[in-house]
Amino acid sequence: MNSRLLSIIRKEILHILRDPRSLAIMFIIPIVQLILLGYAATTDIRRLNTAVYDADRTMQSRQLIEAYRASDYFAIRYNVGNETAMAELLDRGDVRAGIIIPAGYGDHLAKGKAAQVAFLIDGSDPAVASTAFAASQSVGQAQSIKILQQRLGVDVAQLGGIEIRPRVWYNPELKSASYMIPAVMGMILQFLTTLFTALTIVREREQGTIEQLVVTPIKSWELVVGKVVPYIGVAFFDLAEVLLIGVLLFDVPIRGNVPLLLVLSLLFLLTTLGFGLLISAVARTQQEAMFLSFLVMLPGIFLSGFFFPLEAMPWWLQAVSHIIPLRYMLVILRGIILKGVGLPPLMDQVIALAILGPLIFMAASLRFRKSLE
Amino acid sequence: MISIQNLTKQFGATVAVQNLSFDVDEGQVFGLIGPDGAGKTTTLRVISTAMRPTSGRVTVGGVDVTRDPGAVNQLIGYMPQRFALYPDLTVLENLNFFADILGSPRAQRAALLARLLGFSRLTEFQTRLARNLSGGMQKKLALAATLMHTPRVLLLDEPTTGVDPVSRREFWDLLTEVHLQNVTIVISTPYLDEAERCARVGLMYRGQLIACDDPRTLRDEMRAVVFEAQSEHALRARKLIEQGEGVLTVSTHGDLLRVIVDRAERAATIQTAWQTNGIAISDLRAVKPRLEDAFVLMLTADGRPPTVEQNAVSRQRSAVG
Numbered sequence: 153m154n155s156r157l158l159s160i161i162r163k164e165i166l167h168i169l170r171d172p173r174s175l176a177i178m179f180i181i182p183i184v185q186l187i188l189l190g191y192a193a194t195t196d197i198r199r200l201n202t203a204v205y206d207a208d209r210t211m212q213s214r215q216l217i218e219a220y221r222a223s224d225y226f227a228i229r230y231n232v233g234n235e236t237a238m239a240e241l242l243d244r245g246d247v248r249a250g251i252i253i254p255a256g257y258g259d260h261l262a263k264g265k266a267a268q269v270a271f272l273i274d275g276s277d278p279a280v281a282s283t284a285f286a287a288s289q290s291v292g293q294a295q296s297i298k299i300l301q302q303r304l305g306v307d308v309a310q311l312g313g314i315e316i317r318p319r320v321w322y323n324p325e326l327k328s329a330s331y332m333i334p335a336v337m338g339m340i341l342q343f344l345t346t347l348f349t350a351l352t353i354v355r356e357r358e359q360g361t362i363e364q365l366v367v368t369p370i371k372s373w374e375l376v377v378g379k380v381v382p383y384i385g386v387a388f389f390d391l392a393e394v395l396l397i398g399v400l401l402f403d404v405p406i407r408g409n410v411p412l413l414l415v416l417s418l419l420f421l422l423t424t425l426g427f428g429l430l431i432s433a434v435a436r437t438q439q440e441a442m443f444l445s446f447l448v449m450l451p452g453i454f455l456s457g458f459f460f461p462l463e464a465m466p467w468w469l470q471a472v473s474h475i476i477p478l479r480y481m482l483v484i485l486r487g488i489i490l491k492g493v494g495l496p497p498l499m500d501q502v503i504a505l506a507i508l509g510p511l512i513f514m515a516a517s518l519r520f521r522k523s524l525e
Numbered sequence: 526m527i528s529i530q531n532l533t534k535q536f537g538a539t540v541a542v543q544n545l546s547f548d549v550d551e552g553q554v555f556g557l558i559g560p561d562g563a564g565k566t567t568t569l570r571v572i573s574t575a576m577r578p579t580s581g582r583v584t585v586g587g588v589d590v591t592r593d594p595g596a597v598n599q600l601i602g603y604m605p606q607r608f609a610l611y612p613d614l615t616v617l618e619n620l621n622f623f624a625d626i627l628g629s630p631r632a633q634r635a636a637l638l639a640r641l642l643g644f645s646r647l648t649e650f651q652t653r654l655a656r657n658l659s660g661g662m663q664k665k666l667a668l669a670a671t672l673m674h675t676p677r678v679l680l681l682d683e684p685t686t687g688v689d690p691v692s693r694r695e696f697w698d699l700l701t702e703v704h705l706q707n708v709t710i711v712i713s714t715p716y717l718d719e720a721e722r723c724a725r726v727g728l729m730y731r732g733q734l735i736a737c738d739d740p741r742t743l744r745d746e747m748r749a750v751v752f753e754a755q756s757e758h759a760l761r762a763r764k765l766i767e768q769g770e771g772v773l774t775v776s777t778h779g780d781l782l783r784v785i786v787d788r789a790e791r792a793a794t795i796q797t798a799w800q801t802n803g804i805a806i807s808d809l810r811a812v813k814p815r816l817e818d819a820f821v822l823m824l825t826a827d828g829r830p831p832t833v834e835q836n837a838v839s840r841q842r843s844a845v846g
Contacts, residue, residue, distance in 0.1 A: 156628070159621075162622075163618075166618060167614075170614075170654075171613065359609075360609045361611060363575055364603070366574070366575050367601065369595050369599060
């Protein structure tokens with residue numbers, strides 16, 4: 153390899169090693185992010201705080217409450233004596249759901265009449281509410297069937313009808329960590345490479361060292377490649393780090409081919425490094441570079457399907473999401489890690505990245521000129 | 526060795542250098558002086574290929590800086606005004622890095638490094654991070670880094686600004702060593718005593734070259750007389766004669782008055798003026814004109830506002846200390 157390129161790489165590695173703060177950011181932040189997001193960004197809703205107002209106090213009403221408790225969706229924290237007390241608990245956010253069993257519930261059931269139960273749900277967080285809503289219905293229906301069976305003295309299953317047997321693929325326990333961690337990998341790769349590429353180039357300008365560099369016979373591409381290569385190394389190190397923690401701490405299954413994952417990651421890195429270069433061409437100070445990096449990355453994260461499914465977004469946002477490389481990388485990461493798929497089902501994503509990467513990189517290289525102006 | 530013809534450099538609407546022309550002979554030490562914002566740095570940056578000229582032609586060793594910047598890079602060593610080496614690398618790592626990218630041959634590397642470290646008196650500091658060097662040592666390191674590929678031309682942008690007097694002298698000793706190897710040197714400086722050490726001096730003002738000659742000629746051609754006097758009321762003394770006939774400039778430095786007049790006979794008139802106004806004066810004497818006086822006069826001529834130049838030059842004077 154070209155000796156000028158090598159000496160730039162060597163110099164850049166020295167910069168990285170001599171800066172303990174950046175080192176910490178590079179190697180510790182991914183761990184922190186992964187652990188935080190792995191645990192916190194969970195959509196698994198279990199054991200919602202629930203209040204009960206049982207005005208009936210019969211065996212039947214106790215059976216219903218027990219059925220809700222046993223479902224594991226609701227944790228009965230409060231037994232209140234009237235509706236006002238329940239409303240207060242909901243207002244304060246102490247409970248997310250409330251079950252009101254009116255007096256006469258057991259009596260109605262015993263007489264073979266329809267009995268009503270009110271189920272209050274705090275709808276301020278739609279994700280929580282929809283889970284509570286579905287659980288309130290399914291638990292109630294199951295309980296209802298049980299009561300019918302007892303009355304009729306037959307097994308409902310013997311009567312025919314439709315029986316749905318759902319089988320969840322890829323992530324049978326529906327653990328959100330399994331879904332989130334591959335995405336966190338994509339985000340960390342993007343964060344590190346975009347931000348640090350931008351910073352390392354802007355730093356040369358900010359501390360004035362670029363003035364010494366531009367009068368040497370060094371070529372622009374040598375400077376850019378030499379600066380970027382060490383960060384690709386860092387990115388892969390982080391990728392391995394995150395995979396390892398994902399497996400050890402969160403039991404994320406790695407079902408697919410890891411070398412394929414690495415090759416496709418490289419394709420993705422071309423786009424993120426390109427963004428870093430573009431930012432460095434615009435930003436004058438490291439602060440500006442940092443600010444711009446976040447400005448580019450944040451909408452990218454929301455429009456990539458990281459937290460929210462793209463299919464649910466309005467058409468124009470979906471259209472915008474097509475220029476966001478992370479969107480494709482997340483499909484690749486989740487596909488390989490979680491579904492264990494090979495290259496063929498990911499071809500669309502690979503092609504998109506293969507077009508975007510060189511495009512962004514070229515735009516950035518054009519903007520990056522070896523000159524003081 | 527360097528030829529500049531009608532160089533103009535604009536940044537948007539601002540003209541930094543306007544229609545500049547001068548030549549520097551091989552092996553010559555050429556000084557560029559002038560107040561801040563005169564265009565010295567821009568001129569050096571264009572010669573060094575760090576910036577492209579808006580118009581005009583600049584050649585180094587016969588090579589056009591716009592057409593073949595790569596070849597010019599091999600010929601020159603450029604030391605920017607700001608310390609432009611890596612603060613988080615050691616002395617040795619910095620030198621090695623620049624040797625690598627300047628393409629200095631590996632075979633003679635060790636010998637060259639040893640020689641330049643010895644030359645810049647940095648041998649015992651070679652493992653120290655550049656950021657932990659003193660200002661003077663940083664300048665010497667930067668100079669050594671520009672010499673890693675034995676350039677034929679050295680471009681130095683205010684290399685001694687902000688450096689203590691001892692280090693300044695040391696730096697000039699180093700420059701003399703380089704000069705003895707027939708290296709052409711262009712140096713910009715705010716210190717006029719340094720300018721007097723150059724074979725030729727160019728005075729820049731607002732992007733233009735106002736004078737360009739050897740320092741002695743510039744001084745001798747000044748048809749003016751300089752005298753100094755001591756007074757406890759120097760400011761009042763100055764006010765009194767400033768507008769007087771034949772008085773070119775008056776400056777004060779503490780209780781010292783420095784007066785430049787067009788003819789020697791003016792001294793008597795001025796002395797009378799002071800006496801009649803009751804300003805006690807002592808030790809009035811004619812002194813040898815300095816290069817600085819010549820420049821003050823050149824800048825105050827042509828109807829240029831004198832205050833600006835005086836400020837600029839007094840900044841230089843205080844820097845000379």
